[in-house]
Every structure is written in C-alpha cells, then in structure tokens.
Amino acid sequence: MKPYKYVILTAVLFFVVWHISLKPSNDKDWSPDQAVLSYGVIDGNLVHLYNIRNFTYTSTDDYKIQYYNKTFDLNKLDSVWYVVEPFSAWQAIAHTFLSFGFGNEYVSISVEIRKTKGQAFNPILGIFRQYEVMYVIGDEQDLIKLRSNYRKDPVYLYPINAPQNGIQELFVKMIDRTNELKDNPEFYNTITNSCTTAIVKHINSIAPDEIPLSWKVILPGYSDKYAYQLGWIKTDLPFKQAKEKFKINEKAMKYADSPDFSQKIRE
Helix, strand or coil: CCHHHHHHEEEEEEEEHHHCCCCCCCCCCECHHHHCEEEEEEECCCEEEEEEEEEEEEECEEECCEEEEEEEEEHHEEEEEEEEEEEECCCCCCEEEEEEEEEEEEEEEEEEEECCCCCCCCCCHHCCCCEEEEEEEEEEHHCHHHHHHHHCCCCCEEEECCCCCHCCCCCHHHHHHHHHHHHCCEEEEECCEHHHHHHHHHHHHHCCCCCCCCCHHHHHHHHHHHHHHCCEEECCCHHHHHHHCCEEEEEEECCCCCCCHHHHCCC
C-alpha cells in the first residue's frame, strides 16, 4: 500500500473512533434560550405541561426569559398546524414544527438542536454529533413571532387534514418523546433525527407508511409541497396560491401585540 493510502486510512479510522466516542449529554453550558427543558405529565384526558417557553423579544439576541406551566384538556384538542420557516437563500433549508389547537388556545412543539453558548446551526455539522436534540414546547407568541417578526424569515402556517383522534395521539406521542429526551439525551442528525424527520416518524408511528420517505423530507424547505401533494394540507387552492394564503408574516407584524395573536394570524 502506498504511503499516502496509509495516511488516508489512519485519518478515516481516527475520525470513526472520535465520532463513536462522542456521547450526548444534558449537562453542558447551554445557550440561554435552550437551557430549560420542557416536559409533560399525562393524567387521563389532562396534559400538564411544564416550562412552556414564552420569551418576549426586542431582537433575536435580546429577550426576556420566561416560562409558564399550563394544563390542557385532550378532549379540546381539535387541530394541528404545520409551520415552515425557510431561513436560507437556498430554498431547501428550513425549520419546521407543529402547533396544536385546543379550541382557541395553541401550543407549539418544535424539534431543534440544543445549542451551547456560541454555537450556531450548520446542517453539515448536524450530521456529525455536534448538537443534542431537544423538543421545545412553546407559546406561539414566542416560537412563531421570533421567526416572523424578529428573524424576518418567511413563515407559513398550514392547517392539516387529520382526524381529531389522530391529532390527539400525535400530541401525546410528542409529549412522551419530549419526556424521553429530558431523561435520555440524544444527538440531533440533519438526515435521520431532524425537525422534519421527527414529525414524519411520529405520524408514521400512528399510521405506518402514511408519509413515504422522500428527499422532500430530508430537505424540509420542500416539505410543505410534499405535504400538499399527499393531501395533508387543508385547502382546495393550487399549491402556489395556498402558499401565498398561508404566509403569515404581514399579519404577525400587524397583530404582534394583540392578545389574540394566534387567532389573528389565522384569519
């Protein structure tokens, strides 16, 4: 074997050993916006949620840290909404999450990297065990408005076609997963354990193969079109018109301080 091949082989072996040696942890110097983990306790039809994030922002880097606890009645859970936030000049890069409607009250669950202080998201690094994964349970005044009003990213809020019992089961599974990660940390992975792949796994655990594997899941900027093609988005409009209709940035800015923010962005 030629000398340079030994060098390459050694480098590959070193990388593999290093990669395998990395272990996820919940004990790090976390970014303040992700230092607190949410969790839930299910008691019959009641779901007690703890550490619901509800930050108020003056900029993306300047915010007041605040959380609250609240109990929701699963019998009132009757809608789920798919949120898509493209945040790159390349359409494929986006963040996605779900928001659940209990009548006129909403709570969002967002699967995210858990950043340490000074870290920023990089989709390539996300393949190599550089971030833990966390489920952020948050108020829409935080999780949506942060993205629409302060990051100034386009935000699309799509109503989803799903039966009420399916929505309730999906919500419970996501709360169970939130609790699991609180006690047993895992690494984020851009391909296999990301915001969108997590949602797909939850849905397919309820209805196997309901969402077939697609590159539009791996590249979540295209996932709304995929959801539309599968009939998941509740609309009779062509996709282009539906996308325009469900973009909520203008309404989010207009009603930023409204106590009815969640209702107003859906009008």
